[in-house]
Amino acid sequence: MTGINRRQLGMGLGAAALGSALGGRLDAAQVGAQAGGAAAPQAGLAFPEGFLWGCATAAYQIEGAVREDGRGQTNWDVFSHTPGKTSDGGTGDVACDSYHRYAEDIALLKALGVKAYRFSIAWSRIFPDGRGKPNQKGLDYYNRLIDGLLAAGIEPHVTLFHWDLPTGLAGGWQSRDTSYAFADYAGYMAGKITDRVKHLMTVNELRCFTDLSYMTGGKAPGLKLPMGEVNQVRHHGVLAHGLGVQAIRASAKPGTQVGLADNATIFVPVIETQEHIAATMKAMREENAMFLTAIMEGRYLDSYLAAQGKDAPKVKDGDMKAIGSALDFVSLNVYTPNYVRAADNAAGYEILPHLPQSPRMASPWLYVGPEALYWSVRTVNDLWKPKALYISENGCSADDPVAADGKVYDADRIMYLRNYLTHLQRAARENYPIKGYFLWSLMDNFEWEDGYTKLFGIHHVDFKTGKRTPKLSADWYRELVRTNRLV
Structure with missing residues (x-):
């Protein structure tokens, strides 16, 4: 042949x-x-029979109602109200008003035909100060949301922490005590919702609420700490995850699946030859040493500790056992790749820089590299053999002008999604354990420090009226879900 x-x-x-x-x-x-x-x-x-299609959102980005029904203040409430911290002074005070309009959002999901919805719970709605007496009105809201989803035939996949940290927790992630408070909260929620929710994720994107929040300072609380303190914040983040897994297992109903949603740095070989693939695997393990590698292996790599030297995190007995708690699945948030070549250096690889002419979407950081979906699945599987994998976020920002007829014809987003999903289909075709995909995002929302200037939704939101309108990409995604194949 x-x-x-x-x-x-x-x-x-x-x-x-x-x-x-x-x-x-x-x-x-x-x-x-x-x-x-x-x-x-x-x-x-085609995708495998039973492949799970969904959409994703996060509490602070869509809910609004920040002062209603006993919700406590969060780091993002403070940060977004600090002049100069977000584009155009945008805040999540109202956002998409999903706290009041969640039934409309369920209707959007049902119209798409998706069978799953990934959303996060606002910790401060449950424990306004991060711990102490639970707030029943907050729990009631999530019960209404969960019950509404199930009535519509949509499976809830719940993230327990998506960056909105209660300000009542003194020291934030600089304090080890926050890790214990998270475990208490995670165990409480597991006991309340796992009679209906069968997939729980502890935390979302460790790198974002540690490095980007305490080292580079672009996200709440906006600090720029010395490296030794940054590494301790990182440790408290992965410790919170591990303690959270243990607390969930102790409280959850039988059959509950536990994982996390991580934005591991994704690497793609510049050429699919044995030497470059081997270099990519090394890069994936080494460059994620403080986060996903530590979780999957239950230890910090010697190379990471040696590189950090006196700034290495302080680890107590039992920490790494908790951090390495067994998971039922790993979910990955995948947007952009880093290209790797084999190199004759100590690391055995070189990460190639993105170039000024490299293609990207509206967000300056969102370089287009569709192979990232395939290689994220392949590297995580080949390195650590998780029981199951999901893509918990993938999508793109676009300028999304509204046409005269009121529709958004976002062909650029369709291009992005079609190309990325082609590579996810390759992973499925090669029998990697990829079980589902959650498109980011169900609708335009508050995009953190970018405020409302970067739009990721497949539904347009008029932020003055709250009206949701399907974009062309929603029509495309609906057909993909209906046929279970690329269209």
Whole structure:
């Protein structure tokens, strides 16, 4: 077969190109059959039966109602009200007003046909000061949301912490005590909702609420600490996750699945050859040493500790055992890749810089690299063999002007999603344990320090009236979900 094997038939080559490579002997239908799929021309574009399609949001970005029903103040309330910290002074005070309009959001999900919704719980709605007496009105809100989702046939996937830290916790993530407070909160919530919620994520994006909040200062609370203190904040973050896993397991109903949603730094080989793939695996493990590697291996790499020297985190007995608590799944937030080549240096790899002309979306940091979805799944699987993997976030910002007819024709977002999902489909086709995908985001919302200047939603939100309108990308995603294949 001119050097093309059966595995290659299922990868990388379109029907026409493959037919040409084989001397024109196969038509598209035969290609599908040879690749082990159905004979239909579109068979190679399908996802596995039962693949879980969903959308994702986060509490502070959509809920609003920051002073209602006993909700306590958070770091993001303070940060967003500090002049100069967010674009145009945007805050989450109202955002999408989902606290009052959650039924409309459930209707959006149902219209898309998705079977899952990833949302976060605002810690300060449950414990206004981060600990102490629980607030029943806050719990009632999430019970209404969960029950409404289930009534609509939509599975709730719940994140317990998505950056909105109660200010009542003195010292924030600089304090080890915050890790224990999180565990108490996680255990309490597990006892209250796992009769209906079967997938819990402890924390979202460790790097963001540690490094970007306490080292570079772009996110709440906006500090720039010395490296020794940053490493301790990192340690308190992963410790909170580990203690949270233990607390959930102690309180949850049988059948509860526990994981986390992490924005691990993703690496892609510049060329898919053995040496560059090996370099990519090294980079994935080493560059995530303080977060996902520590969680999956229950230890800090010697190379990380040596590099930090006197600034290495202070670790107490039992910490790493908790941090390495077994998980039922790993969820990954994937947006942009870093390209790696094999190098003759101590690390064995070199991370190539993004170039000024590298393609990117509206957010300056959002470089386009569709291969990131495939390689995120492959590297995490090959390094650590999790039981299951999900993409808990993937999507893009766009300028999204509203046309004269009131519609947003975001073909650029469709381009981004189609290309990225092509690479996720490759991971599924190669039998990596990828179980589902959550598009970020269900609707335009408060985009942290970017305020309302960067839009990620597949539904347009008029922030004056709260009206939600499907964009062209929502129509595209609905068809993808309906057919369970790339469209």
